[in-house]
Amino acid sequence: MRAGGSLLSLRGLRKSFSEQKSGRELEVLDGIDLDVTEGALTCIVGPSGCGKTTLLRLIAGLLAPTSGEVLFEGVPVEGPGPERGMVFQEYALFPWRTAARNVSFGLEIAGVSRREARGRADGYLRVVGMTGHDDLYPRELSGGMKQRVAIARTLAVEPAVLLMDEPFASLDAQTRNAMQAFLVELWEKTGKTVVFVTHSVDEAVYLGGEIVGLSGRPARVVRTFANAQPYPRNRTDGEFIRLRSEILAYLAGETAGAG
């Protein structure tokens, strides 16, 4: 049923937007082919504004491709669904719901009773290390805590794949590092498939088992790097530095070549 054993396949994915003012077509994605294996932690890295977020939104089903297709378990994606969970850069927590009730949102709308949903929400808050914060509103939480709650909210609907759109980009450096380590632990613990979009090569090398390099807009996959370093990774490690330099140099060459 699955194409080549992959959970998620992108086939010749193109997306262009028509600019409202000029009426010109703005090409964002220029034929993306990609396979994501079940259980993999894949990082998609590319320069800012290259269309990484668009790519993730296409996988989530929040956008429809201009041509090509997204296959989930071999079936074309036609809209959003809880099997493809999304974590947003700006958290997108419901400000009128407490942490626990944000996490239970997906369960409540799936018809799980409020009590049962609350119990399971507490469980997921424990998974992300947020026990004891259940009754706080998002405005009372720090950026890192908000993102933990947002991750718990997505996990609660038990998605097959976690789509993460630069989730740590608006955090301070220290919190970002802590969250990266947390994500690796979470991934090892849950075995979830993760597609993680970032503009930071450092972050991609720290997290990714596979690193997909995108060119500048319109984005193409320029190269895929395998990253077999064991977790948790050490940024001062020789192999870490070597791979980071290699990818940086490669992307710089691509960007310069395109420009």
Next chain:
Amino acid sequence: MKKWKLASPLAALAVWQALAVTGALGRATPSPWDVLKGLYDLAATGLPRGYHLQGHVAYSLLRVFTGFGIALVIAVPLGILMGWSRWFEAAVDPLVEVVRPVPPLAWLPLALVWFGLGLGSAAFIIALGAFFPIVLNTVLGVKGVDPRLVEAARTLGAREGTILRRVLVPGSTPSIITGVRIGMGIAWMTLVAAELIGVKNGYGLGYMIMTARDLARFDLLVAGILVIGVIGFLADRLIRIVEKRLLRWR
């Protein structure tokens, strides 16, 4: 800081009393003390005699809450639908925009033909006055909901109806409450103006102050104005308390 809040009203009262005592205001303008006595007369004797202040307040509140309630019940769902559905807004908005600039009181003659002199016509024009700020702020609130929240709900499995009930409605609540506060203020103003023109049963604060004018009882007139102001203030406070309750998350 809080004690200073009373400074300007107290100073105004002191100046007013002083001017009245020296006779600078003339015979027609009562002093604060006269007004206080007037207030007592209104409650004890009534104006006209036997029509007590309590009755005037009760009937005015009845009219305002009937009209305001009707406006609320229609305006909030309508505004939510308009904010939610583009085609519905396109269809309904022109009508709203044409009727909105008409002062509610301009409808009074027509309302009298339709409903006669009584609760019906008063409630009708009060509802008209309160309706538009509530509708417009509700539409604004729904449109102002962060699209990311809608997307988040979608990726969590929410369908349109769920998004409407669980994202757009709670997300637009702050703006709806703003509309409700403005609408309540306008409802109260419209009420008094409507009562100035006439009431059937002899009760109503607007009617009461017109009676005071006809009898040249300016102490009672100013006392009536004071009562109208205080009730308007209390209504606004009430909405603020509800707001605090509903928007604990802010």
